Each structure stands twice: as structure tokens, then as C-alpha cells.
Amino acid sequence: MLKQTALNTLHRAASARMVDFGGWDMPVNYGSQIEEHHAVRRGAGMFDVSHMVVLDMKGDDVRAFLRYALANDVEKLQTPGRALYSCLLRDDGYVLDDLIVYFLDESFFRIVVNAGTADKDAAWFESLRVKHALAVTIHRRSDLGILAVQGPNARDRVWQVLPDAKPATEELKPFSAAAVTTIVTDPDSELFIARTGYTGEDGFEIIAPHDVILTLWQQLSAAGVRPCGLGARDTLRLEAGMNLYGQDMDETVSPLESGLTWTVDFKDASRDFVGKAALLAHPATRHLVGLLLLDSGGVLRAHQTVHTDHGDGEITSGTFSPTLGRAIALARVPNAVQDGDTVSVAIRDKQLKARVVKPPFVKQGKILIAV
Amino acid sequence: MSKIPSDLKYTASHEWIRREADGTLTIGITDHAQEALGDLVFVELPDVGRTLAAGEACTVVESVKAASDVYAPVAGTVVAQNEALMRAPECINQNAYDAWLFRLQPTDSKAFDALLDATAYAKEIG
Numbered sequence: 046m047l048k049q050t051a052l053n054t055l056h057r058a059a060s061a062r063m064v065d066f067g068g069w070d071m072p073v074n075y076g077s078q079i080e081e082h083h084a085v086r087r088g089a090g091m092f093d094v095s096h097m098v099v100l101d102m103k104g105d106d107v108r109a110f111l112r113y114a115l116a117n118d119v120e121k122l123q124t125p126g127r128a129l130y131s132c133l134l135r136d137d138g139y140v141l142d143d144l145i146v147y148f149l150d151e152s153f154f155r156i157v158v159n160a161g162t163a164d165k166d167a168a169w170f171e172s173l174r175v176k177h178a179l180a181v182t183i184h185r186r187s188d189l190g191i192l193a194v195q196g197p198n199a200r201d202r203v204w205q206v207l208p209d210a211k212p213a214t215e216e217l218k219p220f221s222a223a224a225v226t227t228i229v230t231d232p233d234s235e236l237f238i239a240r241t242g243y244t245g246e247d248g249f250e251i252i253a254p255h256d257v258i259l260t261l262w263q264q265l266s267a268a269g270v271r272p273c274g275l276g277a278r279d280t281l282r283l284e285a286g287m288n289l290y291g292q293d294m295d296e297t298v299s300p301l302e303s304g305l306t307w308t309v310d311f312k313d314a315s316r317d318f319v320g321k322a323a324l325l326a327h328p329a330t331r332h333l334v335g336l337l338l339l340d341s342g343g344v345l346r347a348h349q350t351v352h353t354d355h356g357d358g359e360i361t362s363g364t365f366s367p368t369l370g371r372a373i374a375l376a377r378v379p380n381a382v383q384d385g386d387t388v389s390v391a392i393r394d395k396q397l398k399a400r401v402v403k404p405p406f407v408k409q410g411k412i413l414i415a416v
Numbered sequence: 417m418s419k420i421p422s423d424l425k426y427t428a429s430h431e432w433i434r435r436e437a438d439g440t441l442t443i444g445i446t447d448h449a450q451e452a453l454g455d456l457v458f459v460e461l462p463d464v465g466r467t468l469a470a471g472e473a474c475t476v477v478e479s480v481k482a483a484s485d486v487y488a489p490v491a492g493t494v495v496a497q498n499e500a501l502m503r504a505p506e507c508i509n510q511n512a513y514d515a516w517l518f519r520l521q522p523t524d525s526k527a528f529d530a531l532l533d534a535t536a537y538a539k540e541i542g
Binding site for chain 2: 077280342367393
């Protein structure tokens with residue numbers, strides 16, 4: 046039995062095509078996935094991402110706990126509301142999940158993790174907490190849903206339906222959040238509004254009780270924000286050069302071979318963290334690069350083999366980019382492969398040429414690679 | 417609800433087939449298939465003159481989401497391909513029964529009669 050978000054009935058009423066995504070019944074597209082993609086690049090679109098899981102961590106030791114549990118260093122978070130992207134690693138340095146952590150106060154951090162990995166993550170955090178006897182409580186917020194409103198007009202549309210939220214959120218820097226109390230389902234609905242996303246566009250991710258998310262969805266839809274499915278979410282994140290857990294990295298690879306070296310913080314030599322020793326002992330021999338298909342003859346897809354002058358690699362995520370009108374991909378290839386190299390990709394019975402490029406491909410409506 | 421015109425024949429693998437006056441068969445993918453695939457972005461058609469066995473994979477259609485094979489509904493020889501589709505694969509999404517893929521000269525003219533009718537295909541896709 047698939048789990049359903051509070052918006053499930055609305056998705057079905059809108060004739061969404063539904064798929065099993067990490068055990069959840071989620072919309073992949075409502076109409077044209079390409080038009081949904083363009084709506085986010087050019088205007089405003091919204092995604093029900095209530096399948097993702099909020100873990101609230103509280104207690105005197107919470108900062109010390111997360112400095113140990115996460116590969117990125119939450120010591121960077123000193124201003125309430127600031128957020129950080131991090132991997133959650135195993136002892137052997139492989140990737141259990143990727144997540145966003147928000148600093149709220151010295152005894153309260155909030156983490157958002159992927160749907161399919163949430164049970165595993167929660168158990169892992171719990172085992173670390175017990176092992177190190179730290180004063181931390183971990184509370185899974187099943188009462189909260191998440192709505193991502195993304196696009197150049199996204200923030201304006203949110204302020205249009207939530208005018209009282211504007212003062213607290215208009216000065217928010219990217220990767221920051223604020224708690225807002227305003228009228229939605231009742232006079233003092235509580236919302237957590239973050240200037241984050243997974244599309245390469247500006248916008249907000251709003252965490253709130255399920256009934257508030259439901260009402261907001263309807264209000265934003267009436268304000269012209271286009272409902273978008275996970276299909277468009279995938280092409281948008283890939284154009285933006287963002288990894289998808291389970292495709293671009295998982296429990297078989299190191300973050301250092303997944304384009305995530307920038308998220309692993311070794312700066313404070315006195316800080317130990319889960320996976321640190323293993324990462325230091327095993328330098329990366331491969332790296333994650335972008336590919337742009339030069340020939341016509343198909344679409345780049347995950348698991349296709351990439352032939353390079355320095356050995357073979359593999360595509361981890363591939364798709365047709367609606368913004369570029371070309372196939373693009375992320376691929377794990379030997380370290381010696383460089384931006385600008387021409388490689389060939391096996392698609393069915395053909396070898397098609399592709400150029401190695403540095404992601405992101407597209408960000409904030411602009412094409413960032415030479416095509 | 418996807419459209420299933422009653423004057424066409426179908427296969428369980430979601431091809432539609434129309435018999436032309438000259439006995440050739442025009443083949444495309446059904447409305448149900450294009451809906452399931454989503455926005456189409458690439459089509460690779462069989463060359464004219466190619467001989468196909470019944471059930472042989474002969475065309476590739478790719479949407480943003482996935483690649484899918486199209487199969488020859490009956491044995492025959494390819495006599496035409498809809499080249500315009502290679503530049504505008506989205507025509508299949510706009511009208512799946514207008515956007516034909518290729519035309520076959522069937523080896524056995526009776527093979528057409530054994531294909532699914534609209535009622536049987538509707539049952540097939542539930």
C-alpha cells in the first residue's frame with residue numbers, strides 16, 4: 046500500500062499521472078512535463094514534496110552530535126535560520142543520504158531527508174546518539190508537509206497569498222529560513238519558510254501542517270502557480286547540476302566521486318565525523334562530470350557506458366533538457382577526463398559523441414554551458 | 417480516458433494499424449501509449465526496404481522519461497517512414513492517430529484480420 050500526501054486527492058482530480066516514488070503515490074506529471082519545466086524556468090511552479098521527511102533534533106548536545114554525524118560542518122551555521130547541504134555517510138565513507146540541515150537555535154536543528162531513505166536515516170541517527178550517549182532527542186515530524194514553490198516569480202506569488210509573511214521573508218538570503226505565523230487555515234497557522242529548492246531557480250520551500258499545505262496549494266494554484274510533477278523536478282534539478290540520491294550517489298560510492306567534495310568539510314582538523322577516516326584513506330579515482338550530447342540519435346540515460354581516452358565511465362542521470370533542447374547527463378568518469386573532452390556514449394547499437402562540461406547546465410533561466 | 421478509434425486495429429504492445437486501399441498497413445502508437453510515455457523528444461524509424469518479422473522491434477520512441485521500442489504488428493517490408501516525425505516527435509503527443517510512424521507491405525494480407533479490434537484493445541488496457 047503506497048503512502049499518500051495530503052494533496053493526493055487534488056493530484057488525482059487534476060488527472061496527474063501517479064507513480065510509486067520511494068513508497069509514496071506521487072504525481073510525475075499533470076499534463077506536459079516539458080511545459081511544467083518551462084513554467085518553473087519562466088514563471089512559477091509548485092511541487093508537493095510532502096513525502097520528504099522532517100526530523101527535528103533538540104537537546105544540549107545537538108550541535109556536537111551533528112558535527113559528528115554529518116560530513117559537512119554545522120559549525121558554519123551560526124545565524125538562526127541558516128541552512129547547509131550535507132551528506133550522511135557510513136563508517137566506510139559511502140553515502141547513506143543527502144539532506145538539508147537548518148540551525149534554529151543552540152538546542153534545535155531541523156533536518157529534511159529523502160522519502161525512501163528516511164527510516165534508514167532515523168535509525169542511523171538514533172544508533173549514533175545511543176552509542177555516544179548524547180543529550181539529543183530526534184522527533185520525526187509526520188504532522189508536517191512540504192511545498193516547494195519555484196521560479197523567478199515564485200516569491201511574489203507566495204507573498205500575494207501570504208502578505209503577512211513578506212516582512213519576515215523578503216530579506217531572507219538563499220539557504221536561509223524563517224518561522225512565520227500568519228492566517229491560512231486559522232489566524233495563527235505556523236509556517237517554516239526557506240529560500241531553498243531543487244530547481245536552480247529562486248523560490249521557497251514551505252514546511253507546515255498538512256492542512257495548511259493543502260490550503261496553500263489551492264491558493265497558489267488560484268494565483269497562477271502551475272502544479273508540477275516529479276518529472277519536471279528531475280529535469281530541472283539535472284539542468285541545475287544537482288545530484289539525486291539513489292542515482293548519482295548511494296551506498297556504493299564516496300561523495301568525493303559524486304561531485305560532492307565541496308560538501309565534505311575537512312577544514313577543522315580536530316573535528317571527527319562519520320566516514321572521515323575512510324575518505325582520507327581512499328582518494329577519489331573518478332569524478333562526476335556533466336555531458337552534453339553532440340550527435341542526434343537518442344537521449345542520454347542512467348547506466349549508459351561512457352567511453353573516454355582514460356577508460357570507461359557510466360552515466361548516473363540523463364535526460365532531455367527542455368531548456369537546451371538537447372540530451373544532458375551527469376556521469377562518473379576517470380579523474381583524468383576534463384571539461385571540453387569529447388567522449389562517446391553507447392546508446393543502443395550506436396556510439397554517440399558527447400562533450401564533457403561543468404555543471405550546472407542552466408541556472409536562473411540562463412544557459413551556462415556552450416552549446 | 418485515452419482515445420481508441422473503432423476503425424483501427426491494435427496490438428497488446430500499443431501499436432495501432434490502419435489498412436490502406438492499396439493493402440499496405442500504416443502503423444503508429446496509441447493515445448494510451450503516448451500518454452504513458454509523456455512528452456516525446458526522439459524517434460528512430462525503420463529504413464524503407466527493411467524486412468520485418470512479426471513482433472520485431474523496429475522503431476524507438478523516447479520521451480523525456482524513458483525509451484521504448486515499437487514492434488512490427490505483422491511480418492512485412494517497410495515501404496515508407498514518416499520522416500517529419502524525426503524533427504517533430506511531439507506530433508505524436510498532439511495526435512497519436514495522425515502521427516504515423518511507418519508503412520508496411522504485409523507478407524500475409526490476412527495477418528491484419530487477426531489483430532485486436534478497438535473493443536479488445538480497450539479491454540487490454542483496462
